[in-house]
Amino acid sequence: MIEPRTLKGFRDFLPAAMIPRERLIDTARRVYRSYGFAPIDTPALEYTEILLGKGGAETDKQMFRFHDSGGRDVAMRFDLTVPLARFVAQHAAELGMPFKRYHIATVWRGENTQRGRYREFMQCDFDTIGTRSIASDIETTLVVHELFLAIGFTDFEIHINNRKVLTGLLDKLGLGDKATLVLRALDKLAKIGAAKVGEEIVATTGATSAQVDAVLGFATLAGTNDAILDGVAKAVAGNARGEEGAADLRAVLSACAAAGVPADRLKLDVAIARGLDYYTGTIYETFLTKLSSIGSVCSGGRYDNLAGLYTKQELPGVGASLGLDRLLTAMEELGMLPKAATPAEALVAYFDAERLHDYLALAALVRKSGIGVEVYPEPKKLGQQLKYADHRGFRVALIAGSNELAAGQCQVKDLKSGTSEAVALADVPAAIARLLAEG
C-alpha cells in the first residue's frame, strides 16, 4: 500500500477549512469588482526566462523549476505580478489603458515553511496599470481598507510609505548606490531595533556614523502622521525625488482621511521598504494589530515600469496583494472562523421512507429562494439525522412526517435554539430566511 501523504508546505483543505477560504475569496472578488477591477488568469507554468530574475536572487532560488517532457525550461509562478507584467506586455494593444485587473490564484515558492508560510499558497492581487496618477495610489489604499472591513476586521493598520522619500534621503546622504542594502536593514527595524539596524548598515555598506545616524533618525520618526510627514519633508528638503515622495504621501493621507479612513488604520511608517526591488513609489503593508507577529497580510506598492523586460512600452502601475493563506492562519488563531462543515443552511430530514418525492420538492422550493438545502440520503431514525445536522453545522432542519405533509406543512426547526414551528410548505423559505437573519 502507498502511504497517503502530502509534500512539505503543500496542504489538503477539508470542508471546514475550505468553506471560510472560499468565503474570503468571494469577499475579495466582490470588493475588487466594486471598484471596477476585472478578472484575469494566467498559466501556472511559464517559460523560466519569463520569471527568472524579476524578484531578485532570492526568489530565483525559491522557484519550482524543471524541464517539461518537450525539453522546455519551465517554472511555476511565484507571484502574480511578474505574470501580470508578461500579460500586459503581450496584450497591451487589446487591453487599453488604464487597465485594472484582479487575479486570485495559487503561487508556489520552494522556501522553508513556517506558521502561515507555505510552498503553495493563494494570492489575491489587484493592480491598476498604465497611469501614474496619485489617484490610483489613493484608490489602492481605499480598496485595501475596504477589503479588511468586508472580511470582518476592525483592528488592522495599513502601513504606508514611499520609496522616493527613502531613496531621496539616501541620495542626499550619498548612500544612493547602497539603497537596496540600507532598505533591507531598515525593514527589520520593528523586529531588531535601531541599534542593530545601524550595525547592519555599517557592516554591509561601510556607511559613516553620521550617515547611519541620519538614516536612523529619519526611520524612527514618531508621532501623528502629520508630524512624521513634517519630519520627512524636512529630511528630504532639497532633493527633488524625496520632495516628490513626501508630496505623494501627503496626497494619499489627506485623500484617505477625506474618504473616511480612520487615522488609526492608516499609519505613515517610513521604515517599511518591501523586499521586492521593483517598487518605486507608494508602498503598503497591512498588519493585524492583534496578531502582528504573523507579518504583513496584504502588501503592495507602485512601480514605474512593470513590464520593461518584455516591452518597450512603459507601463507604470500600482496594486496590492492579499495573502489569503497567511490571513486564514491568522483568522484561525483569532477564532474568527466558524466551524461549519457544510455550505448549506438547511437539512431536509428523510423522515418517511415513502415520501422522498415530497422532500425533493420541498428542497427544490427552498433552493429556488437562494437558500442551500441538503436532503439526507437515507430514511434513518430522525434522531440520527438531527445529530448529523448538528455536527455538520446546519442552521435549520426541515422535518415533515406524514402528519405534517397531510396538512401541507413542515416543521422548521431552529438548531441553535432547539425550537421548531409548523409552517405551510409555501412559507418555508421565508421562515428559514427569518432564522438566517437572526444569525
Next chain:
RNA sequence: GUGGCUGUAGCUCAGUUGGUUAGAGCGCCAGAUUGUGGUUCUGGAAGUCGGGGGUUCAAGUCCCCUCAGCCACCCCA
C-alpha cells in the same frame, strides 16, 4: 538553504533510571421499548509508538539517517 526544538489512536497528550498483551480525554461509529440533535449512560472501532537502520537478552524510551511540523536566520503573503 543554515541552525535549534518536536513527532505516541482523527485531535490534545500521559507513558517512571530501556523490561510483561502501549493508556486517557475529546472526537468518531453503534445502542439506551419503533417521530426530534447539542446533556447523560453503555458498548465498539481505531496506534507497524512518523519512516528506515543500529546498539541491546530486551527500545515508544539510547545512537545515526530520513520525512514532516514549529521556531530563528534569510526572505516574504
